[in-house]
Amino acid sequence: MMEIALPSLGLEPQDFHLGVLQTYDPMRIVFLGPPGSGKGTQAQRLKDYLQIVHLSTGEMLRQAHEAGTTLGIEAARFMNAGQLVPDDMVVRIVADRIRENDCQRGCLFDGFPRTVPQAQALDQLLTQRGTPLNLVIALEVSEPLLVERLLARGRADDDQQTIRERFRQYSRQTQPLLDYYASRGVLARIVAEGCPDDVFEQIRAAVETAAGAPK
Numbered sequence: 451m452m453e454i455a456l457p458s459l460g461l462e463p464q465d466f467h468l469g470v471l472q473t474y475d476p477m478r479i480v481f482l483g484p485p486g487s488g489k490g491t492q493a494q495r496l497k498d499y500l501q502i503v504h505l506s507t508g509e510m511l512r513q514a515h516e517a518g519t520t521l522g523i524e525a526a527r528f529m530n531a532g533q534l535v536p537d538d539m540v541v542r543i544v545a546d547r548i549r550e551n552d553c554q555r556g557c558l559f560d561g562f563p564r565t566v567p568q569a570q571a572l573d574q575l576l577t578q579r580g581t582p583l584n585l586v587i588a589l590e591v592s593e594p595l596l597v598e599r600l601l602a603r604g605r606a607d608d609d610q611q612t613i614r615e616r617f618r619q620y621s622r623q624t625q626p627l628l629d630y631y632a633s634r635g636v637l638a639r640i641v642a643e644g645c646p647d648d649v650f651e652q653i654r655a656a657v658e659t660a661a662g663a664p665k
């Protein structure tokens with residue numbers, strides 16, 4: 451972590467505690483968690499805190515659909531059924547995105563990877579660049595609370611039947627990634643049932659531990 455002289459900026463030590471002007475070496479962080487666990491909500495906050503790129507594959511696919519691209523139209527068939535978009539399509543859009551310059555300052559992966567082949571592809575992409583993953587944050591929320599949050603939000607894929615299928619896909623295809631990353635020593639599990647501020651405080655602590663900074 452880089453330190454900035456406080457007096458010259460007219461700041462007090464508590465400003466640093468709040469995250470004002472905290473700067474870290476570039477980090478690569480993955481958000482894992484079932485639908486509705488708060489990946490998007492917390493990734494947005496962490497993006498603002500760390501000033502790094504937030505890369506949400508769900509958002510990228512929805513934007514591709516809105517733009518009417520072939521990939522977006524094809525992806526929407528899977529998304530509307532609550533199924534995962536095929537690995538090769540998702541890996542392609544992530545590989546293109548992380549080649550852009552702004553990703554050199556670090557990257558938050560929200561909703562990617564979601565399968566073991568995607569995790570292997572990400573490892574390969576990052577290893578080629580000499581910038582491995584620093585941290586995987588797994589958000590844990592009970593299923594009844596997840597359903598409550600998703601129904602209250604009401605996105606196109608938030609109806610009862612699609613939510614059920616999304617949960618099924620998560621437990622079959624994404625949950626194995628918890629072991630995958632635990633065995634690599636980069637996994638932080640966070641109970642994400644409290645209010646967004648409380649959840650973020652736990653995430654901030656996990657990031658500081660991974661960055662090697664004092665809490």
Ligand code: AP5
Pocket residue numbers: 483484485486487488489490491492507508509511528529530532533534535536537540560561562563564568599600602603616642643644645646649
């Ligand atoms: P994606 O957009 O990634 O959706 P998801 O994983 O189902 O996640 P959600 O956006 O539903 O939930 P979230 O965890 O981000 O929670 P959020 O912060 O929004 O993917 C959509 C689809 O795209 C997939 O089903 C798949 O088809 C495809 N796709 C995407 N990536 C893919 C990949 N890598 N491979 C293959 N296919 C892929 O919060 C949810 C709600 O809860 C919000 O209303 C929020 O305000 C509220 N909330 C959040 N935190 C709290 C809190 N602490 N307390 C109270 N309310 C809260």
